[in-house]
Amino acid sequence: MNAVPDDRGYFGDFGGAYLPPHLEEEMAKVAAMYNTLKNDPEFLAEITEIQKHYQGRPTPVTFLRGLTARQGGAQIYVKREDLNHSGAHKLNHCAGEVLLAKRLGKTKVIAETGAGQHGVALATAAAYLGLDCEIHMGAIDIEKEHPNVIRMQLLGAKVVPVTIGQQTLKEAVDSAFETYAQEFDTALYCIGSVVGPHPFPMMVRDFQAVVGTEARQQIQDHIGRLPDAVVACVGGGSNAMGLFSGFLADEQVKLYGVEPGGRGTKLGEHAATITYGSPGIIHGFNTLLLTDEDGEIAPVYCVASGLDYPGVGPEHAYLHSINRVTYEVANDQEALDAFYTLSKSDGIIPALESAHAIAYAMRLAPTMSADQVILVNLSGRGDKDIDFVVNTYGLGNE
Numbered sequence: 442m443n444a445v446p447d448d449r450g451y452f453g454d455f456g457g458a459y460l461p462p463h464l465e466e467e468m469a470k471v472a473a474m475y476n477t478l479k480n481d482p483e484f485l486a487e488i489t490e491i492q493k494h495y496q497g498r499p500t501p502v503t504f505l506r507g508l509t510a511r512q513g514g515a516q517i518y519v520k521r522e523d524l525n526h527s528g529a530h531k532l533n534h535c536a537g538e539v540l541l542a543k544r545l546g547k548t549k550v551i552a553e554t555g556a557g558q559h560g561v562a563l564a565t566a567a568a569y570l571g572l573d574c575e576i577h578m579g580a581i582d583i584e585k586e587h588p589n590v591i592r593m594q595l596l597g598a599k600v601v602p603v604t605i606g607q608q609t610l611k612e613a614v615d616s617a618f619e620t621y622a623q624e625f626d627t628a629l630y631c632i633g634s635v636v637g638p639h640p641f642p643m644m645v646r647d648f649q650a651v652v653g654t655e656a657r658q659q660i661q662d663h664i665g666r667l668p669d670a671v672v673a674c675v676g677g678g679s680n681a682m683g684l685f686s687g688f689l690a691d692e693q694v695k696l697y698g699v700e701p702g703g704r705g706t707k708l709g710e711h712a713a714t715i716t717y718g719s720p721g722i723i724h725g726f727n728t729l730l731l732t733d734e735d736g737e738i739a740p741v742y743c744v745a746s747g748l749d750y751p752g753v754g755p756e757h758a759y760l761h762s763i764n765r766v767t768y769e770v771a772n773d774q775e776a777l778d779a780f781y782t783l784s785k786s787d788g789i790i791p792a793l794e795s796a797h798a799i800a801y802a803m804r805l806a807p808t809m810s811a812d813q814v815i816l817v818n819l820s821g822r823g824d825k826d827i828d829f830v831v832n833t834y835g836l837g838n839e
């Protein structure tokens with residue numbers, strides 16, 4: 442069904458698997474098992490069953506009456522991943538990864554987490570499906586993201602504090618990967634987005650494709666045709682790949698990925714990888730990267746911690762290279778404005794990540810006509826961001 446990746450995991454020039462030799466064989470086994478399972482009716486039925494009766498899918502598509510009236514121009518609809526169990530799209534791929542781990546005969550899943558969103562989603566899926574879960578997290582992040590640490594522990598996960606280096610996400614990745622390299626006989630490493638070595642970018646995309654499949658039908662039920670534009674925020678790129686995959690073959694549908702512009706255009710002030718990056722290798726795959734003049738991975742920043750990744754999924758780098766998707770930037774201020782505006786205009790408090798996609802739709806709508814339609818992925822709910830936003834910026838003044 443999908444033309445990419447090829448069987449070595451390449452999306453055009455991007456992707457692949459750059460692994461330590463002792464893991465090559467194991468990763469090939471994971472890829473082979475996945476290639477069998479993706480055509481196995483029993484496996485697919487199990488995923489559909491979990492989506493329907495545990496996650497609460499399908500999530501609806503909602504017309505934003507208030508925001509459309511306020512902005513003028515195109516009609517704005519949102520795909521409601523904020524209503525997916527645990528409050529974001531991440532559970533879509535975490536449930537798939539944990540189910541895959543079970544089929545591989547593993548008893549445990551391992552991952553790192555930055556702000557804790559991936560850790561919570563994976564701990565949720567592991568609890569439901571009965572596997573052990575170990576989450577590596579920088580000691581600084583553990584301090585900052587206390588509620589998510591408590592959530593993971595309540596869900597039965599073991600949270601491992603990482604105290605080397607800067608004690609944040611990068612060190613957590615190293616630490617989780619080290620553990621996996623020792624325990625791959627009994628454990629599967631579960632990546633949090635459409636990134637990492639083959640087969641992860643393909644698998645995570647396929648597990649997220651339910652978002653696009655549902656939305657393509659639902660928007661047609663609303664308006665009797667396909668939308669003119671589809672918009673999603675891009676961190677690693679999983680929620681965007683999920684929604685885009687429903688529309689990639691429809692050439693008349695314009696696709697927009699929105700990268701975080703942070704607080705400025707200088708290196709270190711944003712995480713807009715496609716807009717400002719260049720090719721290189723990170724975390725086992727080839728993609729566009731933000732690097733400094735010495736070629737070292739640059740620090741990144743965004744008000745939404747789920748978007749601050751210095752690389753991007755290889756399929757996004759590819760879709761950019763063939764001009765199928767347009768990548769735009771929304772900065773912190775625009776995302777915060779969208780956060781406050783959508784809360785009051787339509788009664789939906791969006792995650793700060795999703796607010797970047799809403800912000801771009803708010804800019805795009807007035808440039809289009811009233812009979813045109815924009816569909817935005819509302820990747821998650823904003824409950825996790827409320828304390829931070831209100832304590833830092835207040836209640837908003839609209």
Ligand SMILES: *Cc1c(COP(=O)(O)O)cnc(C)c1O
Pocket residue numbers: 529530531558633634635674675676677678679680681747748792794795820821822
């Ligand atoms: C993690 C997260 C993102 C960013 O991840 P992608 O892989 O780019 O989708 C976006 N929105 C929410 C709500 C998230 O939790």
